Amino acid sequence: MIRQILTLAAYVALEALRTRFFAVIVILLFISFGLAAFLGQVAIIETQAIQSSLLAAFLRLGAVYVISLFVITSMVHEFHDHSIYLLLSLPIQRSTYFVGKFSGFALVAFITATLFGAALLIYVPYQQVGLWTLSLLCELLIVTALSLWCVLTFHHAIQASSVVLGFYILARSIDAIQLMAQGPLNNSQSSLDQFVNTLIKLLAMLLPNLERFTQSEWLVYHTGNLSNLIEIVLQTVIYVILLVTMSLFDLYRKNL
């Protein structure tokens, strides 16, 4: 079983190489360095802080975008050219197939996070960069698992990527949305407001708190520590296993 998982993962990594995924990563790195150089010219003070925070934000969003797109297009392609049917006709369990695929995407996410993290070493001490990189990897693992679940559920790239985008924006801003809903200006007791508040609370309960992940504050003010990482890793483990279980639930029910 382990051998089958490793083979599937290796094929995903090979696909990333052949579809020039890493060329996109290198181009993103070049663009980010150009952006940082431009910001260095514009800023009057706090140049390094501005460069590192905006570079990190650009790389983080770039990584989430390319990884989710890669997972979704790769899986949609697998459905469309029927290679999934071929693979599942072999003596291989559906869970093994899924874990193999996920491991391959996780490997691609790991390489991406490492390359992007290394780019920040120019501006920030390695301890904080290490923390940021691990946090980015955790964020990418959640996005990978979510993209896999979406593509297994919706089968189409547009629906799946829209759901991933919506989920990501919500998960990163749910804290701020909650604060807005509980603000002193929103004391209305109408049933619509209560419904919206309950909905926001429910969303906050179900979504991973990505606001605590991959913070620019660590890079700018060097405030990241081990307790941040423990919290992030715990959240990632719980949420990735939850998404993998949901995906397997869908996959086992599919009449393939």
Place this chain on the structure above:
Amino acid sequence: MNEQQRSLHCIPKSLIVLLVTLLGLQIALHYQLPPPRLQVQKLTPPPRIELLRVFSLGDPIMGAKILMLWLQAFDNQSGQFLSYKQLNYTALQQWMEQILLLDPQSQYPLLAASHLYSTVKEPQKQKQMLEFVYNQFFVDPSHRWPWLAHAIIVAKHRLRDLPLALKYAQAIATHTTDDMPGWAQEMQIFILEDMGELEQARLVIGGMLASGKVTDLNEIRFLNDKLRHLEEKSKEYTNHSELKQSQ
């Protein structure tokens, strides 16, 4: 890749003609359109802080940095520089307040207020920026004192408003921290001297020396010299006014 493509001869000639014609039409249309006109955008008040947090996608530091660079570049619209007089300073101040709420450790808005926007040739607007720096100073005196120190210089030399400069200098003196240099606390002495409040200046120096907080020998020597100089000046001033009265 080229091997998989067919020869150019396989493309219908009408398609090539259509392609070239449409490209020409696009270029002709571009020259027919009126040139872009400069429409100066007014600086509007910022949205609520909660909304800015949502737009920051959970990363307020990054949001603050982007907003500050945008605000700094606001006077440069479509390659045309606006004068600071054209800016709405109330909205400008509100934006800087929001940016500081997003990133309280940032010094950028305070630098912009004290060094950039205070250079406007309108005393009212200058004072507004200095008051912003003054009010923000109390949030974090140990990190924000350099900007208030600059505000003192602007008030004293550019606005020539000594009471205002004294108000700022006294704020620094009453909120001293260990990492604040002695000269920042001593600024009020020079302003009092310029205002002719020699007795009060002497009292301030006396109070500083008596407090025991000044430990640097050079600084103690400097303060003693200044005290002596003020005493002499005070005597001269008294003699001069007595002479004037007797005449």
